[in-house]
Amino acid sequence: MSDQVSRRALLSTGSRALAGGAVLVGLGSRLGAFDTATSVTLPPAHSAPGGKDWLEPGQPGTHYTPVIVPNGTTLPWTIVDGVKVYHLIAEEVRGHEFAPGLVADCWGFNGVVHGPVIEAVEGDRVRIYVTNRLPAATTVHWHGVLLPSGMDGVGGLSQKVIEPGQTFVYEWTFRQYGTLMYHSHHDEMTQMALGMTGMIVVHPRRPVGPKIDRDFALLLHEWRINPGTRRPDPNEMTDFNVLTFNARVYPGTAPLVVKRGERVRLRMGNLSAMDHHPIHIHGHHLVVTGTDGGQVPPTAYWPETSVLVPVGSARDAEFVADNPGDWALHCHMTHHVMNQMGHGLPNLIGIDTTGLDERIRRLLPGYMTMGHTGMADMGEMGMKVPPNSLPMIGAPGPKAYITMGGMFTIVKVRENLTSYEDPGWYVDPPGTLALPATSEQLSRDGIRL
Amino acid sequence: MHPRQRSPDMRLLQGCSPLVVIVALAGCGSPPRDKGFSDVASLVQERTGRTVHWHHGSADDAQVAKAVSDLLAQPLTPDSAIQVALLNNPRLHATYQELGISQADLVQAGLLSNPTLVAGVKFFSAGPVVELSLVENLLQVFALPARTRFAEAQLAQAKATVAGAIIDLIADTKRAAINVLAAEQMLELRRTVLSSLDAAAELSTRIHAAGNSTALEHAADVAAAAQARLVVADGEDAVLIARERLAIAMGLWGADATRWTMTGRLPELPLADGTEEGTGMERQAISASLDLLAMREGARALGERYGIERLDAWFGGLDVGVMGERESTGEWGFGPEVGLALPIFDQGQGRRAAASAQLELVARLYRARAVELRSQVRIARAQVWSAYARAQFLRMVLLPLRARIVKESMLHYNGMLIGPFQALEAQRQEIEAGGQYLDALHRYWLERATLEQALQGRGTASGTTGSNTLPEATSEKRHE
Numbered sequence: 001m002s003d004q005v006s007r008r009a010l011l012s013t014g015s016r017a018l019a020g021g022a023v024l025v026g027l028g029s030r031l032g033a034f035d036t037a038t039s040v041t042l043p044p045a046h047s048a049p050g051g052k053d054w055l056e057p058g059q060p061g062t063h064y065t066p067v068i069v070p071n072g073t074t075l076p077w078t079i080v081d082g083v084k085v086y087h088l089i090a091e092e093v094r095g096h097e098f099a100p101g102l103v104a105d106c107w108g109f110n111g112v113v114h115g116p117v118i119e120a121v122e123g124d125r126v127r128i129y130v131t132n133r134l135p136a137a138t139t140v141h142w143h144g145v146l147l148p149s150g151m152d153g154v155g156g157l158s159q160k161v162i163e164p165g166q167t168f169v170y171e172w173t174f175r176q177y178g179t180l181m182y183h184s185h186h187d188e189m190t191q192m193a194l195g196m197t198g199m200i201v202v203h204p205r206r207p208v209g210p211k212i213d214r215d216f217a218l219l220l221h222e223w224r225i226n227p228g229t230r231r232p233d234p235n236e237m238t239d240f241n242v243l244t245f246n247a248r249v250y251p252g253t254a255p256l257v258v259k260r261g262e263r264v265r266l267r268m269g270n271l272s273a274m275d276h277h278p279i280h281i282h283g284h285h286l287v288v289t290g291t292d293g294g295q296v297p298p299t300a301y302w303p304e305t306s307v308l309v310p311v312g313s314a315r316d317a318e319f320v321a322d323n324p325g326d327w328a329l330h331c332h333m334t335h336h337v338m339n340q341m342g343h344g345l346p347n348l349i350g351i352d353t354t355g356l357d358e359r360i361r362r363l364l365p366g367y368m369t370m371g372h373t374g375m376a377d378m379g380e381m382g383m384k385v386p387p388n389s390l391p392m393i394g395a396p397g398p399k400a401y402i403t404m405g406g407m408f409t410i411v412k413v414r415e416n417l418t419s420y421e422d423p424g425w426y427v428d429p430p431g432t433l434a435l436p437a438t439s440e441q442l443s444r445d446g447i448r449l
Numbered sequence: 450m451h452p453r454q455r456s457p458d459m460r461l462l463q464g465c466s467p468l469v470v471i472v473a474l475a476g477c478g479s480p481p482r483d484k485g486f487s488d489v490a491s492l493v494q495e496r497t498g499r500t501v502h503w504h505h506g507s508a509d510d511a512q513v514a515k516a517v518s519d520l521l522a523q524p525l526t527p528d529s530a531i532q533v534a535l536l537n538n539p540r541l542h543a544t545y546q547e548l549g550i551s552q553a554d555l556v557q558a559g560l561l562s563n564p565t566l567v568a569g570v571k572f573f574s575a576g577p578v579v580e581l582s583l584v585e586n587l588l589q590v591f592a593l594p595a596r597t598r599f600a601e602a603q604l605a606q607a608k609a610t611v612a613g614a615i616i617d618l619i620a621d622t623k624r625a626a627i628n629v630l631a632a633e634q635m636l637e638l639r640r641t642v643l644s645s646l647d648a649a650a651e652l653s654t655r656i657h658a659a660g661n662s663t664a665l666e667h668a669a670d671v672a673a674a675a676q677a678r679l680v681v682a683d684g685e686d687a688v689l690i691a692r693e694r695l696a697i698a699m700g701l702w703g704a705d706a707t708r709w710t711m712t713g714r715l716p717e718l719p720l721a722d723g724t725e726e727g728t729g730m731e732r733q734a735i736s737a738s739l740d741l742l743a744m745r746e747g748a749r750a751l752g753e754r755y756g757i758e759r760l761d762a763w764f765g766g767l768d769v770g771v772m773g774e775r776e777s778t779g780e781w782g783f784g785p786e787v788g789l790a791l792p793i794f795d796q797g798q799g800r801r802a803a804a805s806a807q808l809e810l811v812a813r814l815y816r817a818r819a820v821e822l823r824s825q826v827r828i829a830r831a832q833v834w835s836a837y838a839r840a841q842f843l844r845m846v847l848l849p850l851r852a853r854i855v856k857e858s859m860l861h862y863n864g865m866l867i868g869p870f871q872a873l874e875a876q877r878q879e880i881e882a883g884g885q886y887l888d889a890l891h892r893y894w895l896e897r898a899t900l901e902q903a904l905q906g907r908g909t910a911s912g913t914t915g916s917n918t919l920p921e922a923t924s925e926k927r928h929e
Contacts, residue, residue, distance in 0.1 A: 227866050228857075342866035347661040356655070360648050360869070363641070363876050364855075370865055383863035391864030 037295045039204035042123055042175050054173040055205065057084045058121020064203035067119060067215045067267070070254040070409070071246045075116035083125045083171075086118060088140065090162075090184070090196065091133035098242060099252025099405075102339070102390045104223075104230045106247075107134060107194035113247045114219050115182070115198030122177040122205040128170045130162060134191075137161035140170070141185035142200065143271075144292035144314070147172035155186030177204040178290050179217070179267040179314040189273070193234035195247065197221065197271040199314075209289070209298070212318070213262035218245050220279070220309060220331070220407065222272040227340050228386030237274060239343060243336040243406035250337070250408035251395030256329065257412045257420045258321040264411075265289070266329075268307065269314040277407065279315075280306035280332040283323040284411075290316035306332050321413045326398075326426040331407035339390040339405035341375070348372045376403045398425035485548045485608055492612035496737050496905040501535055501615055503545050513537070521705060524712040527626035530699060534622040535615070537700040544614045551600075551607035558600035562589055564770065576777040582786060584770030592760050595753045602750035609743035613907055616739070618698065620902035624895055625695040630715045631891035632691040636684035638884050643677040645877050649870055650674040670870075715890050718844065722837035723897055724830050730904060734826040737906035740818055748811045755804040762797025766790020825908040829900040836896045840889035848886055851879040 043053040057079050060066050066074065077084045093108040109115030120126055130140050139161055141153035151170050152158040162168045184196035199217050221244045224236030232242075245253050258264055268279055269292070287301040292314035296302070307317045330337050348371040360367045370378070378392040380401050385391050394402045414423050442449070486503045493501050504513050513536050520529050535541070564585040571578040589596070653670035656662045696706045724730065735741065768788035775781045858875040861867045902909070 227861065227864055340864070340866070342861075342864070342868075344871075345865060345868040346656055346870065348656065348868075349661060350659040351652075351655040351661065352658065353655070356648075356652060359651070360873070363645050363648065364859060364872055366859065367862075367869070367872070369869070370863075375865065378865060384860055385864035386857070386860045386866070389864060389866075391866055 037177075038175065039122060039177060039206040039208050042173070045173070045175060052082075052125075054082075054125035055123030057082060057124050058203065058205065063121045063205065064119075065212070065215060067117060067201045067217045068256075069117050069199075069217050069246065070256060071248045071252070072114065072217070072219075073110075073112055073116040075110070075118050077120075077126075080127075083127050084120060086126065086128045087131065088115065088118075088128055089131045089133055090138050090140070092135075093195070096195070096247065097252065098223075098225075098244065098247065099249045099339075099390060099393075101388070101393070102225070102242070102249070102252075103388060104225055104232060106232060107191060107196050109196070109198060113195040114221070115196070117198065117217050118182065118200045119203070120174055120200070121203045122174055124202075125173050126171065129167055130170065131167040132162040132164050134164060136191070137163050137186055138184050138191060138196065139168075139186045140182055142170070142172075143181040143183060143312070144178070145172070145180055145200070146175055153185050161186050174202050176294070177202045177208075178292060178294060179269060179316050180292050181219070181269045181271060181314060183271055190234040192271060193223070193236070193273055194232055195221075199267070199269050201267060208295070210263055210318075212265045214256070214258050214264045214321075215267070216256055216265065217267045218269070219247070220245065220268060220270040220272060220277050221247060222275055222336075225340065227389030227391055230388055240273070240275065241340045243277075243331060245407055245409055249339055249390070249406050250330075250404055251393075251402075253409035255410045255412045255422055257414070257417070257423060259417045260321060260324050260413055260415050263318060263320050265316055265318045266307075267314065267316050268309045270309040270311055272311055274311065275333070275336070276308055276310045277331040277333065277336065278306040278308045279317075279329070279407075281319065281327065281329050281411065283325060283327040283413075284319040284321065286317040286319050288315055289318050321411070324413045324415055324426070325428075327411040327413065328404075329409050329411050330404065337404045337406045337408045338375075338392055341392050345371060349374065376401075379403060485552050485604060486545070486611075488605075489548065489608045489612045489615070492608065492739070492742075493615050496612075497616060497619060499531075499535070499619065503542075504536075518705075521701075521709045524710045525626070526711070526713065527623050527630075530626045530695060530711070531619050531622045533699040533701075534618055538618055538698060539700050541614055541618050541700075544611050547607050548604075548611055551604040555597070555600040555604050558596045559593070561593065562586060573777045576779065577775070578777050579775035580772070581774070582770060582772040584768045584786060584788070587767045587769045588760060588764045591764065592757050595757050595760070599750050599753035599757065602746045602753060605746040606743045606750070609739045609746065613739040613743075616902065616905050616907045620898050620905075620907065622695070622698040623898045625691070625698050626711065627715065627891065627894045627898065628691040629688070629695050629711050630713065631887065632684070632688040633711070634714055634887055635884065636681070636688050638880055638887065639677070639681045639684040642877055642880050643674065643681050645873050645880070646674040646677045649873050652869060715887070715894060718837065718840050718890060718893065722833060722893075724833050724900070730830060730900075731823045731826050734822055734903050734906070734908055735819060737904065738819075738822055738908065739906040740822070740908075741815065742906075744811060744815045744818060748808065748815070751804065751808050751811055755801070755808065758797055758800045758804050762795070762801065763792055765792075765797075822903070822908045826900070826903050829896065829903050829908070832896040833893065833900050836889060836893035840886060840893050843882070843886040843889050847882055848879075851882040855879050 040055075042055070045053050058064060075086050075088065077086045079085070088109050089111075090107070090109055091111070092105065093111060093113050094105045095103050096106045096108070096113040097103050106113045118126075118128070128140075132138050137155070139153045139155040139159060141158075142151070150158055151172050153170070155161040159168070180200035180202060182198050182200055184191035197219060199219050201215075201217055222240040223242040223244065224233040224240050225231070225242050226233065242249060248254070256264075266279070266286070268277075270277055286304050286307055288304060288307055289296050289298075289301060304317070307315050309315045335341075348369070351372050353369045353372055356369050357367060360369075368383075370381075375392055379394045390405065392403075392405065394404050396402070412423055412426065414426075417423060437447070441447075490501050493499060504510060517533055517537050520533050523529070525533070562585075564583050567580070567582040567584070569580040571580075650671045650673070653662065653667050657664070657667040692707075692711075695711075696709070699709075701709070766789060768786070770786045770788075771783060772786040773781060773783040855872075855875050858867060858872050862869065862872040899909070
């Protein structure tokens, strides 16, 4: 097992090891029955009152490279007496844009949907103030976090609910690293459906495993927003019509820009109400390296082209971006890559449409039969649709219209990048682009049409 | 005037000269035949603004026939239909003859009854005895003015009746024309609904032919269109019946009865509902009422009758005359003759009491009718308001909402959020709402015609149409 241990990191944490002569534990995990992997040995939990069970607050650059949140933000923190202090404000977020043309009034944190990513380092003591500016009581549960029972955030069980106007304070020491999540745990059906979710990224105190060059956090979610309305319907159980990466739908999802040869990690959390999502990548293969339950031993890395992220789980999947180009990254459920379609339509595939339009236009001016050859033309037809809606809209692509929406984004792998801004569309080297067959090719290869 | 005889009979005749003068004056001429109708025409003119004529003689008839066929050659309007009806309705023209009858009665009332001449011969051996007597009932001479006034009153009643029949025909024809317009518009609406269901059925057939739907789904869609065909057939029946009713009002015969057309639509709701005069309407209805006019004339006639009865009781049997006799000797003797019924037993108490009771009855009936009339006007006015408000609400609130539903449905259809069947359904519901508006508009114009009829002096017993010129027309119920 090759591992890269930063000498500086080793020394710095080592010098701060607490009394007891902590031994720096190597990599990999010693997965006992109830242990989770740690990159260092932490001070025992529940030490004597007044005693510290945490390490010095981890710093970006020193301990970690900050995670990249496409279309999102990270929650800022301050240090007070060696404790990382965060402030989450649960509030209504009006006018959240899913993509240009679809805007809704949701619930979120700190003015954004989803809430900002909470970033910390294994061994950090964190103190999170949660102010409730919602019209309803709420709590925050820290999904996958090992902490004292009273901090767990289950309304009524762990704590009294946070009434509107109140501010509660949560505090614990991170005794793990990995991709975790946070979400409301009071009236979850309503509050999560309106957007009260976010991710937590806890970096190891010491580097573990191959160096990750580009570390992305994507929170998967599903919504029901009836076209023409501007509020998600939390009562929907089965027929979701807006599927999001970080609360955005294509063409509103920001591309993941990567230099050729970089090692990329995708941290994918799924807080959808009812649907698992198989997230599929093109041009590369993924290996699953971790979950919200901990780290997968390298010998157990499982290869996939689509990583299934169940409801209430997170998956870390890594790949090396060795294939330049524009690569689709999307949920492979076909209905999850469409925006707001209707499901009560009659099946018109293959019908004879001769004379139908003229006949019906006498009753409904502007009528046009649609759907008899599928739905691909919808996006380019430019017909008048209900305001604030994106029925089956995609976006123009470099070669033609891309008829995708929902949980769809693009990984852009480029040879030479000077910055990680959107580099535009990939230019295919000659001989690597599928084109209509010429008659020479057809005759040379004996293809008869 | 000189007696022609030059004999001792001249004395007879000179004695009779006052009698002769009376005879001469009483029997002189007759009122012009059409004088009564011009009164009728002015009664109608004051109340409706329309002029009517009574045509007689073949020259007039030919003119009327030409006028009618000219009107029928063009598509009719409610107004031109009324013109045809006034020229051509046979029942109405039959009614005009009542005037002739009453006028003849007037003439008759002005005539003295003929004197009676009795002559007898008795043959005696000495020679024949001749008895002559010429007697005239004198009561009816004194009663002549009263009898004349009685007949005039009855003529005035007849005029009121005829004027009433004319106004009724105008209103009935107007209502019949409105019903034709409404029935035709409603049929058009039902045809549009059918074409929408037909289009949906056609689409369903194509979907089924492509293997995309079940036979059950397909059958349901086709059945809906089939059902609508029945509704259209009902609408066609309604048009036929409405047209026939108008044809009857216009008195059309043979090919004319079915060849005419009426195009155009029910007039739109006016800006004001037509009941602006408020309580002035009740006053107008009372003063224009032909029923009350007829009753007043009837009371006048009764009054004259009462006078005649009184006169009759005292002077019923007053005969005056001349008698002459030729003796067998050849000598003639002449002298006056008077006969007098002595009112000893019968002073006409019964007849006078009856006449007086009748007068009282008529007075009470008059008041009862006036009370009814005012109520009818109030009902008619309220019906007009209510129909107007309903039509107004449908036009300004409900129809725009349905239009908006269609517009929004098309936005959803364009986004493939609903299918074509739902879009067509939304449009059908807009048409149905249009049908409701049409019904309300139809009712408004009918109620308005009834109110106008009441203000023109022909308030009817139950606030609905009632006349003997047309069978009753009601607005058809819409079938679903």
